[in-house]
Amino acid sequence: MNEIRVGLIGFGTVGSGLAEVMLAQKERLEKRSGLSLRLAAVADINIDKLPPRFGDVFLSRDAMELIHDPDIDIIVELIGGIQPAKKFVMAAIAAGKHVVTANKALLSQEGRDIFSAAAKKGVEVGFEASVGGGIPVIKSLKEGLVANKILSIMGIMNGTANYILTRMTDEGVPFDVVLKDAQEQGFAEADPTYDIEGIDTAHKLAILMTMAYGMNITHNDIATEGISQIKPMDIDFAREFGCRIKLLAISRNHDDHVEARVHPTMVPESHLLAKIDGAFNAIHFTGDMVGNVLLYGLGAGKMPTGSAVAADIVDIARDIHAGSVGRVPSLSYLPENIGKRKITPIAELSCPYYFRITARDEPGVLSAVAGILSSHAISIESVIQKGRKQVGPVAIVMRTHTAKESAVQAALQEIDALDVVAASTVKIRMLEDE
Numbered sequence: 001m002n003e004i005r006v007g008l009i010g011f012g013t014v015g016s017g018l019a020e021v022m023l024a025q026k027e028r029l030e031k032r033s034g035l036s037l038r039l040a041a042v043a044d045i046n047i048d049k050l051p052p053r054f055g056d057v058f059l060s061r062d063a064m065e066l067i068h069d070p071d072i073d074i075i076v077e078l079i080g081g082i083q084p085a086k087k088f089v090m091a092a093i094a095a096g097k098h099v100v101t102a103n104k105a106l107l108s109q110e111g112r113d114i115f116s117a118a119a120k121k122g123v124e125v126g127f128e129a130s131v132g133g134g135i136p137v138i139k140s141l142k143e144g145l146v147a148n149k150i151l152s153i154m155g156i157m158n159g160t161a162n163y164i165l166t167r168m169t170d171e172g173v174p175f176d177v178v179l180k181d182a183q184e185q186g187f188a189e190a191d192p193t194y195d196i197e198g199i200d201t202a203h204k205l206a207i208l209m210t211m212a213y214g215m216n217i218t219h220n221d222i223a224t225e226g227i228s229q230i231k232p233m234d235i236d237f238a239r240e241f242g243c244r245i246k247l248l249a250i251s252r253n254h255d256d257h258v259e260a261r262v263h264p265t266m267v268p269e270s271h272l273l274a275k276i277d278g279a280f281n282a283i284h285f286t287g288d289m290v291g292n293v294l295l296y297g298l299g300a301g302k303m304p305t306g307s308a309v310a311a312d313i314v315d316i317a318r319d320i321h322a323g324s325v326g327r328v329p330s331l332s333y334l335p336e337n338i339g340k341r342k343i344t345p346i347a348e349l350s351c352p353y354y355f356r357i358t359a360r361d362e363p364g365v366l367s368a369v370a371g372i373l374s375s376h377a378i379s380i381e382s383v384i385q386k387g388r389k390q391v392g393p394v395a396i397v398m399r400t401h402t403a404k405e406s407a408v409q410a411a412l413q414e415i416d417a418l419d420v421v422a423a424s425t426v427k428i429r430m431l432e433d434e
Contacts, residue, residue, distance in 0.1 A: 004317040005040040007066035007097075009088055010078035011047055014102055014129070017306025018076065019054060025310065035317050041066045067092045074316055076309060077101040086110050093117045093125075098320070100312040102129035102305060105194075108206040108219045115330055124319065125330045126312025131157065131204040134304025135297040136311070137283050141211045142332040148287030150212035153251040157204045159279035159299045160188045160195035161227055161247040166277040169235050169244060175228060187279060197226030198247060198262040205249040205262060208283070212251075213258060214333035215341040223346040225263040229426055234356060237384060237397050238266050238428075241354070244274045245428065257342040259349065266354055266430040347406040352381070352430040357396040357415060358423040365420050366396060376411040378403040393422040399430070 006022070008015055022029070022039050029037050041058040042050060043066050050059055066072055067088065075092040077099065079085050085106050090113070092099050099118070101107070107114065107130055118125045128138045141150075156162050160182060167178045179196065182188035194200040202219040209217050227247050238245050243266040252259040267274040272294055276282040281299025286292050298304040319325045331338060359365050366383070373380060379401040385394065400408075412425045 002034075002321055003036040003038055004073050004313075004320060005038050005071055006074045006076060006313060007041045007043070007069065007072040008039060008076045008078065009043045009063045009066065010080075011042050011044040011050070012078065013302050014305045014309065015042070015044070015076075015078040017302035018078065018309045019057075019306075021303065021306040021310045022313075023053060029310070029314060033314050033318055033321075035321055037313060037317055040072060041069065063088050064091065067095050067097065072097065073320060074098045074100060074313055076313070077103060077106075078309070079103075080105070082106055082109060086114070089114055090117060093121050093123055096121060096123060098124045098126075098316045098325075100126040100309055100316065102127070102309060104130040104200070104203040104207060105219075108203040111207070111210065111218075112216060116335065118330065119326075119335050122326060124316050124325055126309075126316055127207070127330075128312050129305045129308035131207055132281050132283055132295065132308075133159075133297070133299040133301060134307050135281060135283065135295050135299065136308070137208070137295055138211070139311070140293070140295060141208065141285070142328060142330075145285060145287055145290065145293070146332060148289045149253070151253050151286040151288055153205065153208050153212055153249065153283070153285055154273065155249050155283035156246055156273060156276050156281055157201045157249050157283065157299065158195050158198075158247060159281060160192065161198075161201070162276065162281070163187050163279045164196070165227060165230070165235075165245055165247065168230065168232060169239075170277075172232050172235070174232055175230060196228050198224040199226075201247060201249050201262045205251060205260065208249075209251050209258065209260060210338070211332045212285070213253060213341055214331075214338045215258070216338060217260065217341075217343070221343055222260040222262060224261070227264050230264060230428075231356075231426075233395060234354075234426065234428065237354070237356070240384065241266065241382075241399060241430075242269050243267055243430070244269060246273060246276070248273070248431070254344070257344045259344045261346060261349070264428050266428055268431065271431065347409065348404070350402050350404045352402050352432065353378075353400045353408055354428040354430055355398045355400070355412070356426040357398070357421060358393045358425075359396055359418070360392075360420045360422065361394045362420055365418075368418060368420070369396065369398075369415055372411050372414045373398075373400070376403075376407040378407055378411055402432075
């Protein structure tokens with residue numbers, strides 16, 4: 001049996017998960033591939049020895065030692081971040097190694113350099129674990145949906161944010177309390193900025209849009225808002241409107257331009273995405289031939305992500321064995337067919353909105369706000385005002401009909417400048433039930 005030797009850079013949560021998967025599923029992987037897949041070496045600057053069950057695996061503190069080892073066939077990068085991850089990936093490609101990574105930040109920001117170098121060198125880059133953890137999202141888009149023009153991408157792509165919003169919804173707990181608890185339980189990082197401010201989701205959406213539309217895009221091109229402004233009262237008002245609040249990635253393909261945005265969204269309870277709770281992810285594609293496709297599962301975690309990395313290793317090992325490296329383009333589209341597409345400015349988008357205005361409880365406030373909205377052609381569908389018995393400012397909640405983002409931005413700037421308004425207005429976009 002031919003042996004494929006793997007060099008792993010990073011033995012953290014995902015790296016150790018990969019090692020466990022390769023050990024536990026060794027016999028099954030051999031039966032399915034006809035190959036012996038061996039974790040031959042690990043590089044990690046933070047550990048002095050590997051667990052005893054990996055006693056035959058070489059351990060180094062120098063990633064370049066693995067990269068320049070002529071007996072290593074595939075390099076797996078699982079340290080995250082941009083540098084030195086990019087240096088290691090580019091060095092591995094230059095050395096003629098195939099690469100597997102789960103690094104969505106690296107691919108969404110530096111992917112053009114990486115995929116271009118890999119194509120020129122004739123090596124493969126696997127990145128199934130970069131989006132959706134254990135969910136086979138990349139393979140579905142790369143191969144299963146190739147006969148389709150992808151009309152839209154929509155999904156919950158960050159388990160931390162979804163866990164926080166789910167607990168706020170089910171238990172009425174404030175954002176800060178849930179976040180602290182999530183950090184203590186290991187659901188959230190010590191620095192949760194990428195997760196709660198939508199940046200991690202934007203990284204993933206950029207990767208999916210590149211593959212779905214054959215376009216060059218980075219996360220910096222995506223309009224991004226997080227969930228840190230969401231209060232329990234917003235959750236309660238959403239419930240009154242028959243909705244749940246989710247952090248969504250949304251892209252729609254309009255041929256001459258594409259939408260690209262990440263933001264909290266009020267999703268009707270009848271919509272499938274409203275039912276995705278806890279740390280789970282769900283990605284929804286609409287294709288012109290296949291119609292609607294929903295992929296659901298654990299979007300992170302040691303073993304699910306390790307499973308996705310192992311799947312990439314098997315794919316590349318099969319291609320090496322069959323002499324068919326490069327049979328499937330890494331980004332589904334051939335490199336020469338990936339180009340620029342116009343991204344719709346967020347100011348040009350239209351949808352219904354939820355506003356929570358914090359103002360003093362005085363006569364004339366509602367009419368003043370309604371007058372400003374009317375002057376910007378924003379039509380009010382419903383109004384809720386509660387807390388009139390409380391001391392201090394009260395919340396005025398409005399749900400609008402479809403309005404243009406540029407008009408909404410201008411109107412809220414005027415509303416927030418009113419003397420009676422005590423805090424910046426909270427704005428949440430609403431997803432129309434499709």
